[in-house]
Amino acid sequence: MAVLTGRLFRLRSMATTCIVRPFRVFGITNIIIALIVVIGLLVFLPSKSTDTVYRFVKSYGSGNNELEEEFIPTGPPKTILFWNDDWGYMKDGVDGLFKELNCPVSNCIMTLNQSKLNEADAVLLHICPLANKKNPVWPTRTNPDQIWIFYTHESPCFRGFAGKWEQLYPEWDSKGFNWTMTYRADSDIPMFYGDVWKRETPTNKNYTEVALREKKLAVWISSHCETFGQREYYIKELRKHMPLDILGECGDPNGCPMENRGYIDDTCMDLVGENYKFFLAFENSFSFDYVTEKFFKTLRGDFVVVVRGAADYTRLGATPEMYINTANFSHPRDLAAYLMKIDKDPALYAKMLEWKNYYDGTSYTPRTRQSWCDLCKKVNQNPMPRKTWTNFKAWFNESECRKPPDLDFVTEELKNEPMKPWPRPAA
Numbered sequence: 001m002a003v004l005t006g007r008l009f010r011l012r013s014m015a016t017t018c019i020v021r022p023f024r025v026f027g028i029t030n031i032i033i034a035l036i037v038v039i040g041l042l043v044f045l046p047s048k049s050t051d052t053v054y055r056f057v058k059s060y061g062s063g064n065n066e067l068e069e070e071f072i073p074t075g076p077p078k079t080i081l082f083w084n085d086d087w088g089y090m091k092d093g094v095d096g097l098f099k100e101l102n103c104p105v106s107n108c109i110m111t112l113n114q115s116k117l118n119e120a121d122a123v124l125l126h127i128c129p130l131a132n133k134k135n136p137v138w139p140t141r142t143n144p145d146q147i148w149i150f151y152t153h154e155s156p157c158f159r160g161f162a163g164k165w166e167q168l169y170p171e172w173d174s175k176g177f178n179w180t181m182t183y184r185a186d187s188d189i190p191m192f193y194g195d196v197w198k199r200e201t202p203t204n205k206n207y208t209e210v211a212l213r214e215k216k217l218a219v220w221i222s223s224h225c226e227t228f229g230q231r232e233y234y235i236k237e238l239r240k241h242m243p244l245d246i247l248g249e250c251g252d253p254n255g256c257p258m259e260n261r262g263y264i265d266d267t268c269m270d271l272v273g274e275n276y277k278f279f280l281a282f283e284n285s286f287s288f289d290y291v292t293e294k295f296f297k298t299l300r301g302d303f304v305v306v307v308r309g310a311a312d313y314t315r316l317g318a319t320p321e322m323y324i325n326t327a328n329f330s331h332p333r334d335l336a337a338y339l340m341k342i343d344k345d346p347a348l349y350a351k352m353l354e355w356k357n358y359y360d361g362t363s364y365t366p367r368t369r370q371s372w373c374d375l376c377k378k379v380n381q382n383p384m385p386r387k388t389w390t391n392f393k394a395w396f397n398e399s400e401c402r403k404p405p406d407l408d409f410v411t412e413e414l415k416n417e418p419m420k421p422w423p424r425p426a427a
């Protein structure tokens with residue numbers, strides 16, 4: 001049997017013949033026979049693999065066929081060292097992470113203990129804090145079989161990269177990273193900020209009622225008022241043409257509660273859904289595939305989301321009916337006219353929300369869970385395909401922090417116009 005050789009093998013036939021059948025037979029004798037078969041198998045199987053018989057879920061969104069293979073990991077658990085969790089993504093004692101996440105392959109141990117560098121099978125390097133620090137401490141590579149992973153949630157617009165690109169490219173290239181783990185779909189391990197999926201059972205919310213309930217047109221909520229994507233200029237112009245409430249730091253700070261790190265919390269989302277027809281989910285930068293939680297988090301809300309960013313949202317699982325894109329309008333004035341037209345037509349507005357009865361979506365889980373599971377699965381590949389990243393300039397580069405393409409209308413006067421006070425005094 002393939003498994004006895006400790007090599008990769010396809011699980012499907014194995015699972016049906018040896019594993020599933022014992023649970024399908026009835027009668028004491030049959031069960032005893034089945035038990036004997038199973039015990040016999042357990043004796044012959046390498047001990048480590050007995051609890052690692054998994055049927056893998058299909059990896060969606062990754063486009064990475066290697067991850068879709070079905071196999072049983074053999075050998076001792078893999079150690080993944082998160083070298084610098086400076087931003088506190090992991091709590092202490094994360095050894096059980098992959099089991100806790102219920103990953104199909106969970107024989108990985110995640111550690112934050114740098115002293116385990118030599119025994120680590122993979123090292124996760126959080127790039128942003130490393131680039132941000134004056135004297136970053138990098139590990140030293142002693143073992144070519146150790147997998148080094150370039151890990152970031154931030155786009156190339158990240159402040160810590162600014163002004164340093166010519167130093168960063170050769171630095172990253174010289175580290176000899178094996179994999180990338182980022183929000184980009186073409187990463188070795190893509191790590192999107194959220195996910196959209198089809199509902200198993202459609203809901204049947206009456207969106208005409210929603211349309212009639214919501215009395216306010218649109219809202220923008222943010223804690224970052226000056227951004228690379230200069231969404232603030234777009235917003236300033238937009239509110240000249242339509243009613244637009246601004247909540248959070250850039251407008252009314254008490255209008256909506258924010259979780260730490262400036263994320264909009266659920267109570268706030270409910271409040272928005274109760275009152276507003278449109279929610280502006282404008283990204284802070286224009287970068288390939290860069291769509292953050294502010295898009296995914298709003299998918300469940302009773303409103304239409306308006307996006308602005310450089311991503312092809314369909315590449316990340318959204319269909320065009322799920323959002324309005326500022327890219328479709330040549331001037332904020334045209335977007336305003338479009339939104340106000342929909343506002344006056346409850347039937348049309350209700351129709352634009354209909355898809356929510358068939359699809360669901362959310363930020364982080366389950367997609368983030370899947371990324372961590374993919375990591376554990378990928379670290380378990382045997383044999384391990386070899387790969388090294390030697391040209392970051394061609395992939396994660398300065399020019400991927402793109403200049404906003406839609407701000408022709410901006411004047412110095414508009415730039416200097418204050419966002420606050422909010423609400424603006426009546427004219």
Ligand SMILES: *[C@@H]1O[C@H](CO)[C@@H](O)[C@H](O)[C@H]1NC(C)=O
Binds near residue numbers: 113114115116
């Ligand atoms: C870190 O790892 C080293 C080497 O395995 C071990 O001796 C040490 O006790 C660990 N430290 C903590 C805080 O777990």
Ligand SMILES: *[C@@H]1O[C@H](CO)[C@@H](O)[C@H](O)[C@H]1NC(C)=O
Binds near residue numbers: 175
């Ligand atoms: C990882 O990259 C190093 C170069 O830094 C290379 O020598 C090694 O073969 C790579 N290993 C794998 C498993 O890809």
Ligand SMILES: *[C@@H]1O[C@H](CO)[C@@H](O)[C@H](O)[C@H]1NC(C)=O
Binds near residue numbers: 206209
């Ligand atoms: C949805 O609500 C509207 C407004 O209350 C009502 O006129 C319509 O009949 C409802 N539709 C369904 C299918 O219940």
Ligand SMILES: *[C@@H]1O[C@H](CO)[C@@H](O)[C@H](O)[C@H]1NC(C)=O
Binds near residue numbers: 320324325328
């Ligand atoms: C936006 O443009 C895309 C193609 O460029 C088109 O498919 C889509 O229907 C447009 N959406 C709206 C709301 O006009």
Ligand SMILES: *[C@@H]1O[C@H](CO)[C@@H](O)[C@H](O)[C@H]1NC(C)=O
Binds near residue numbers: 394395396397
């Ligand atoms: C930057 O990366 C993009 C892909 O994201 C690539 O198309 C472009 O050519 C790269 N720029 C440079 C200067 O290599």
